[in-house]
Amino acid sequence: MKLDPKSIQYTSTHEWIHLEDGPGGTKTATVGVSDFAIQALTDLVHIELPELGRTLHAGKPFGEVESVKAVSDLYSPVEGEVVEVNASIAQHLDLMTTDPYGAGWLIKVRVKSGGSQSQLLDHATYKRQCEQAME
Amino acid sequence: MNSCRLLHHEPAIGAWNMAVDEMLLERAQQGAAPCLRFYGWSEPTLSLGYFQEYQHRTQHAASRNCGVVRRLTGGGAILHDRELTYSLILPPKHRFAEHRDELYRAVHGCLIEVLRQLGIPAELSPGERADDSPGPFLCFQRRALGDVVVGPTKIAGSAQRRRNGAVLQHGSLLWKASPAAPELPGLEDVAARPIALETLKSLWIDRLQGVLGCPWRHNEPLCEKEVREAEGLVKCRYAWENWALNRGRGLIAVKIPFDDADGS
Numbered sequence: 001m002k003l004d005p006k007s008i009q010y011t012s013t014h015e016w017i018h019l020e021d022g023p024g025g026t027k028t029a030t031v032g033v034s035d036f037a038i039q040a041l042t043d044l045v046h047i048e049l050p051e052l053g054r055t056l057h058a059g060k061p062f063g064e065v066e067s068v069k070a071v072s073d074l075y076s077p078v079e080g081e082v083v084e085v086n087a088s089i090a091q092h093l094d095l096m097t098t099d100p101y102g103a104g105w106l107i108k109v110r111v112k113s114g115g116s117q118s119q120l121l122d123h124a125t126y127k128r129q130c131e132q133a134m135e
Numbered sequence: 136m137n138s139c140r141l142l143h144h145e146p147a148i149g150a151w152n153m154a155v156d157e158m159l160l161e162r163a164q165q166g167a168a169p170c171l172r173f174y175g176w177s178e179p180t181l182s183l184g185y186f187q188e189y190q191h192r193t194q195h196a197a198s199r200n201c202g203v204v205r206r207l208t209g210g211g212a213i214l215h216d217r218e219l220t221y222s223l224i225l226p227p228k229h230r231f232a233e234h235r236d237e238l239y240r241a242v243h244g245c246l247i248e249v250l251r252q253l254g255i256p257a258e259l260s261p262g263e264r265a266d267d268s269p270g271p272f273l274c275f276q277r278r279a280l281g282d283v284v285v286g287p288t289k290i291a292g293s294a295q296r297r298r299n300g301a302v303l304q305h306g307s308l309l310w311k312a313s314p315a316a317p318e319l320p321g322l323e324d325v326a327a328r329p330i331a332l333e334t335l336k337s338l339w340i341d342r343l344q345g346v347l348g349c350p351w352r353h354n355e356p357l358c359e360k361e362v363r364e365a366e367g368l369v370k371c372r373y374a375w376e377n378w379a380l381n382r383g384r385g386l387i388a389v390k391i392p393f394d395d396a397d398g399s
Contacts, residue, residue: 013299040235045209045269046186061298064185068279069210070235070295071185133233 002102010034010126011118017077027111029078035100036130041067044093049106054082056109058116079115084108138352139169146175149204150373154365156222156303157207163226163301170224179216179315182206189380194272198315205379208294208305211274216313219332227300238304239281239293245342246283246291249335255326260284275319285325
């Protein structure tokens with residue numbers, strides 16, 4: 001999987017989300033952290049991700065990452081159940097840096113039908129937000 | 136112009152100190168004004184970085200009899216005793232909230248100016264090359280970019296927690312070496328002369344006001360609701376043994392054996 005950053009959506013808290021249709025009309029969301037946020041974090045040293053089956057709620061933390069003594073919460077863009085966790089990440093945090101929209105993905109969530117969802121930004125809007133943050 | 140709340144709190148137990156900081160971070164997420172808080176510790180206390188393994192405290196025998204609390208912020212363990220402790224809490228959209236390293240540099244840069252004014256040649260550490268090892272157990276035996284050092288000695292460091300755009304920055308300035316961490320010299324040990332901590336603090340506050348860009352709002356005690364929220368965090372988190380052990384993640388509490396080889 002290698003996603004085009006212009007074709008996916010983002011949260012204001014710097015997670016990206018890619019939605020795919022699943023069986024029976026379900027949707028599966030792949031979630032990661034944007035390249036902008038990863039570049040700002042630098043030198044990742046630790047990450048904790050949720051266990052399989054955990055129920056996530058939109059806008060609520062699903063994990064935590066530490067870099068240079070700063071612990072940041074990661075927020076779920078959608079409500080649903082964790083169906084897959086990237087098992088490589090904990091041992092290879094560099095994947096988040098080198099391939100944030102591919103091998104650096106974090107979790108997959110089976111989206112709850114009719115569940116809550118964070119406000120999602122398209123690439124252009126997210127990019128503007130990042131540029132404003134840099135000013 | 137928005138004001139910045141300035142709090143000076145009496146020494147308290149570790150669980151209370153950490154709970155007040157988290158309560159202030161929660162309020163900052165809801166848009167509360169920036170807050171700078173100075174506080175002390177009623178007894179020497181070991182604070183663990185958020186992700187540190189509790190069992191690793193066995194690496195530090197001198198602090199074996201000290202109470203322990205787990206911080207919300209990252210980094211290594213700190214033995215809080217003869218030091219100046221601060222927390223700085225910023226709401227989302229504050230000019231320093233988005234930029235991790237700029238906030239470290241802003242606060243530490245002001246401290247360095249004050250220390251130089253007092254004749255102490257402090258500077259920002261260039262840091263050490265990061266590798267995969269967890270690093271020394273004690274924060275003050277690590278060197279990160281932006282720590283405050285005097286020669287080879289780290290005398291101040293900070294760590295952060297970032298939630299929903301708000302940030303809590305914890306920091307410690309070592310004043311004198313503690314019997315519970317005698318290997319870590321403080322400012323007076325490095326300067327080889329007395330340093331008036333209240334004078335230093337006052338000068339630091341003055342400079343921070345200029346950098347943060349808002350006037351201080353003094354003498355505003357915690358309101359009843361804030362106290363209640365902090366008390367709730369003490370009960371549900373910081374005074375809970377399993378929070379210190381493993382952040383309450385379901386492991387069974389175990390007695391940690393200490394190595395008595397050094398007879399301490």
